[in-house]
Amino acid sequence: MPSYEQILRSHTIxxxxxPIDGWIGINDGVIAALGYGDPNDADADQLDDLSDYVVLPGVIDTHVHIRYPGHPEREDFVTGSAAAAAGGVTTILEMPISVPPTWNVDLFEKRVDMAQGRTHVDIGFYAAGGYQAIPHIGQLAEAGAVGYKxxxxxPQKGREHEFEGLWAVETGHIVQVFEAIAKTGLKACVxxxxxxLLHYAQERLEQQHRTDPLAHVEGHPLLAETLxxxxxxMIAKHTGARLSICHLSSGTGADLVRRAKADGVPVTAETCPHxxxxxxxxxNAYGAYAKINPPLRSQFEQDLLWAAIQDGTVDFIGSDHAPYTREEKERGRESIWAAPAGCPGLETTLPLxxxxxxxxxxxxxxxxxxxxxxxxxxFGLASKGRIALGRDADFAVVEMTDTTIKAPTMQTKSRETAxxxxxxxxxxxxxKTYVRGTLVYDDGHVIGDARHGKVLRSRRHQ
Structure with a gap:
């Protein structure tokens, strides 16, 4: 009789x-067996009966901002990963926007060190891939970056220090960036x-003395995204870079991705629950708490975006978890321009x-x-993403029962802005949430300390 350290039993895996009605056998945090029905012919040290739950592969959140160490009041690796666990997220891919951004190997390694032993879930790191970072792009791949942002x-005025090495505006500079990234085989995530057009639209609104919430939407017109x-x-097609469009906000933009895919361009698209x-x-109802970049779009664009999800044009959904304090968001009451853009999302993506x-x-x-x-x-996470033999035993276990999202009970420091x-x-x-077979979240409670999560590095890491 085969023996396993752990067996999970569910009617919906x-x-x-x-989906199947069956069981999962786990050894050393890895899926060692899959079976139908009851595990009558298998033995286990631990049997978790999840019969009334749906067992999904653990969520890989492709778009997370932790903000630490520059802004520990917004989030840190412990609280951010606790929020991830509460949302069924077993792997975070963390963006390089911080103080300082990770635009060279020294800064990248310091950020990795900050996360070591401080996460409940596994975590990988993007590197900055702007024009200033070009000399370091190859080295960052070797250091284990999962991709480039x-x-x-x-950057907006006052936040330049958070975006060092992260941006490229002139077409020639973007071409050079994409050429450098193409050599690594990793993704250029833009x-x-x-x-x-952003500068033009916002300058015009300022001349009109517009400070209302909808001015933010008009200051980030749809045309700015589609252009x-x-x-x-076009630059990805020219350079061969593996392009990913981050937080795509519109169905019109998705149609451009659809056509590019049909033309053989190596492009993927991410969107977000909001x-x-x-x-x-x-x-109008939420003011600065709904201020996000790119902004929320029309119902028409949302319907087109859902169609792009259903036909496979959109490849993945990331939360764009962007924590801020309530005080920072409240600045938007006087003028929408005074508040930062972003909202927390690690705990709401899967329920939504x-x-x-x-x-x-x-x-x-x-x-x-x-x-x-x-x-x-x-993103080359070969041990993640599927309930399959040899993959990490990462699971998001959901109960299908009508409920409501309650921001005050969230794990994120930014719960007041959700x-x-x-x-x-x-x-x-x-x-429940399992990371490599270990239960890290159970019915409203984060389990264990923040030392179970490990840092993931790309296949280029030596």
Whole structure:
């Protein structure tokens, strides 16, 4: 009789080809066996009965901002990873925007060291890939960066120190950046908004003395995204860089990605739950708490974006977890321009997407692809992303029961700014989270200390 350290039993285990009624055998934190029905012919030191739950592959969140060490009041690795665990996220891919940004190997390694022994879940790190970082791009790949983040517009005034080495605006500079990244084989992940058009739109609104919430939407027009997406696609086609469009906010932008894929361009697209569940006019109700870059779009664009998810144009969904303090967001009451852009999302992504499952917009396999398997494939996380033999035993266990999102109970330090979803009805909740076979979250409680998570490095790491 085969023996395992641990067996999980559930009536709904979401495998790549579809859900099964069966069991998972785990040894040394790795999936060692999969079976149908009850594990009558197997023995285990520990049997976890999850019969009433759905077992999904652990979420790989492709877009997370922790902010530490520059802004520990917003988040740190312990609280951010606790929020991840509460949201069924077993792997965080953390963006390089901090003080300082990780635009060279020394800064990258210091950031990795800060995370060691301080995370409940596994974590990988992007490196900055702007024009200033070009001499370091190859070395950052060898150091283990999972990809590169590039802003295609200048940083806003007052935040230049957070964006050092992160941006490229001139077309020639972007070409050079993409050429350097193409040599690494890693992904060039871009924030796609046209710098010149942003400057023009915001200057015009300032001349009109517009400080209301919707001025933020108009200051980041849809055309700014589509122009920038198309330019990035053309440069990727020219250079051979593996492009990813971060936090795509519109169906119109998704159509450009769809056409590029058909043309053979190596491009993927990420979107976020807020673009699928909130629209531009929600700015009137939530003000600065709904201020996000790129901004919320119209219902028409949201419908097109859902269509792009359903036809496979959109590859993965990341939270764009962007923590700030309530005091920072409250500055937007006087003028929307005074508040920072972003909202927390690590704990809400999976519950919100469960609404898409019950509405018939997503099958369980779609959800697993969008939140785990495609990201694992694209970012070279060979041990992650699927419930399959030899993969890490990373699971998000959800209970399908009507409930509501409650911001005050969140693990993130930024819970007071999670107002756009506070009280939101959802079709299910994250009940348990396993990282490499270890239970790190159980029915509202983070389990254990923040030493279980490990740092993941890309395949280029020596």
């Amino acid at each position: 979401v495998l790549p080809d579809g 590039i802003f295609l517009h200048r 924030h796609a908004e046209d710098d010149e 920038s997406v198309q330019r990035a696609i 673009y699928l569940t909130r629209v531009d006019t929600d700015m 997407l469960l609404n898409g499952v019950t509405a018939g917009r997503l099958a369980w396999t779609d959800l697993a692809r969008l939140t785990a398997s495609k990201a694992a494939d694209e 107002l756009i979803y506070d009280g939101q009805p959802v079709a299910g909740r994250v009940a």
